[in-house]
Amino acid sequence: MKNETTTHKFRNFIVFLLRDSPPVLTLFACIGLTTAASFYQLTSETILQGLLAVNVLIAATLLSERWFVNRENRNMIEKIGDDVTVLGDRISLPTNVGLDSLVGSRKVLPPLEGRLAGSTSLKISGGSLFRLANEYRSLFEELAEQGCSIQLVVCHPDSDAVERLCNEVVYESDDIEAYRHQCRSALRLFEALAEKYDHVEVRTCDIAMSFSILAVEKLAGESSASIELYAYKVPARNRPMLHATKAASPDFHAMAVSQFDSVWSKSMKTEGVCDPNVSIEKVVD
Known part of the structure; x- marks a missing residue:
């Protein structure tokens, strides 16, 4: 020493x-x-x-x-x-990273109730969004009751965009009138929700969207964004989907919100679009 x-x-x-x-x-x-x-x-x-x-x-x-x-x-x-x-x-880096690990489908995602729990803001766009309107009506009403801001954009039932989606995207049916009827049914459900809550707004557009968007903002927990790609004649449950949290992928989340806002700015309010006597009936999945 x-x-x-x-x-x-x-x-x-x-x-x-x-x-x-x-x-x-x-x-x-x-x-x-x-x-x-x-x-x-x-x-x-x-x-x-x-x-x-x-x-x-x-x-x-x-x-x-x-x-x-x-x-x-x-x-x-x-x-x-x-x-x-x-x-x-x-650090052990994966040596073989494929797209299958990045792209999933609706089947592999957690239940929608869990993903939307605690939401303060929802931005949703899609062709008809009939499944959401029909199967999750009570969930959206519960979120609206809790003060969650909800913005929805769907294709106008009488637009050429709906015809294009029916011919190129919808797998279950080629009947354009049946698909328009489905769009009106979903739209009427959303309009009823918007009439009840001031912080729920529904708009229509004539854009043949190539994907649907679900952007979720939360005060507590993880905000997230999902983009479901409208592949040609693929069943809805098998459509490729990108999903990520805002914390892990802030750029992806910002891009999804930006895309929604762009469509929202080109859309219009829905007053008088649907006949209140239109029946709510599931025609196409």
């Missing part, structure tokens, strides 16, 4: 001589040369020799400083490299 202390002191002394003594000696040499020139009659040769000695000391100072700085930088780089190596050993 005593030998280690002595060795450490000796090492510090050597470091002082190499790193700190050159600038100190240079300072004293400059002061001494200036003082001597003031009090003594020095020859030009003596002054020149003194200046050369000072320049040598300055050069030694610069070289020693550069050497120590480079040494410290090298040690720091080696330490960072060691830390990165240790961190890399602790």
Whole structure:
């Protein structure tokens, strides 16, 4: 232990001589040369020799400083490299990440009741949204009763967009009139909810959307966003879907909200769209 202390002191002394003594000696040499020139009659040769000695000391100072700085930088780089190596050993990255791990379907998601519990804001867009209107009517009414703001956008039942969705997206039926009837039925359910609660608003658009959006905001818990892709003639339960939480994928969540807001800005209010006598009947899944 005593030998280690002595060795450490000796090492510090050597470091002082190499790193700190050159600038100190240079300072004293400059002061001494200036003082001597003031009090003594020095020859030009003596002054020149003194200046050369000072320049040598300055050069030694610069070289020693550069050497120590480079040494410290090298040690720091080696330490960072060691830390990165240790961190890399602790992290096991997947070697084969496929799209199947990123894209799911409606079947693999948690129940909608759980995903919407505690919501303060819902933004929902889609073709007809009949399944939501028909199967989750009580859930939406419960959320509205709790003060949740709900914005819904669906295709106008009489628009060309509905015909295109029926021909290119809906798997269960090619009957355009039956699909329009379904759109009116869902829209009437949403309109009834909007008439009851001021913070529920329903709009229609004539955009043949290529996906549906469900963006959820929560004060407590995880906000989330889901985008269901409208693939060609794929059953609704098997349509590819992207789902992520706002905490894990804030950019994805922001993109989903931005897409909804863009459609919302192009949509119109639904007054007088549906006949209140239209029956609520499930025609297409």
